Amino acid sequence: MNIAIIPARGGSKRIPRKNIKDFCGKPMIVYSIEAAKTSTLFDKIIVSTDDEEIAKIALSYGAEVPFLRPKELSDDLTGTGAVIHHTLSWLKDQGEKFDYVCTIYATAPLLQAPYLSEGFEKLKKSDAVHAFSCTSMPFPIQRTFKITPQNRCEMFWPENALKRSQDLEEAYQDAGQFYWSKLAHKSNQPMFGSDSIPIILPRHLVQDIDTPEDWIRAELMYKALHL
DSSP states (O other), X not given: OEEEXXXXXXXXXXXXXXXXXXXXXXXXXXXXXXXXXHHTOOSXXXXXXXXXXXXXXXXXXXXXXXXXXXXXXXXXXXXXXXXXXXXXXXHHHTTOOOSEEEEEOSSOTTOOHHHHHHHHHHHHXXXXXXXXXXXXXXXXXXXXXXXXXXXXXXXXXXXXXXXXXXXXXXXXXXXXXXXXXXXXXXXXXXXXXXXXXXXEOOGGGOOOOOSHHHHHHHHHHHHHHHO
């Protein structure tokens, strides 16, 4: 059995009420719920939230909210892992057991169901413990630089200053959309380690949404794809 868990606390600081703020006509979290439903992969789709308004919206779009998350798991310092563990422990206490869990972020309006399916199928057929969404970096990280206190530039790797982009190894980043895990297996590796399968998304389907500028860019990307 498979479960999708969508963490969605109410206390977003940089974009107030981010998880349910209107995004191209729908509350943001709805896109994650709908992608999970469209995939038909999940026996349960649960939203873990501390916020009654978020819970009401999630329920109205077909997710389950069997509890309100405790306050001690709803602050700025609580990691996603603790939230997922709490949800799975709560369900276990109710006598429910699952084989795979997929953490889906509430701020993933560009998420598409086929990639959820790809992640599940590749994980199920492998000896890996995780499968997660990622995308390629748009510029070689080996040629990045920092700005010094004197407002000057300093390369992280000066030896790469004159190298051609095509001669540098490609790098990837977390897409921040979904993370599959086998619940019967444990790993001492980080998510971005040797026990994980990367599900590579095209860059036009990936946008982190942490700032108002990110939000505007994500809306423009969504409209270009769907409107």
